[in-house]
Amino acid sequence: MNIQVTGMHCGSCVRTLEHVLGKLDGVKTAKIDFQTEVATIEGQVEADLVLETIREEGYGATLIS
Secondary structure, X not given: OEEEEEOOOOHHHHHHHHHHHHOOOOEXXXXXXXXXXXXXXXXXXXXXXXXXXXXXXXXXXXXXX
């Protein structure tokens, strides 16, 4: 799944989110492109859980269909 992430200011934001998302049950990989602000999540995980997790970290998140 691809998610538009807003509010990231630096590479540390990317690393933090990748780490937090990577710990979710069912996530195989979580990669975020800082330039495009798109997170690509691979695995078997509910989109709502991923969106909620990103928002709890203080960033905006919208599922890209």
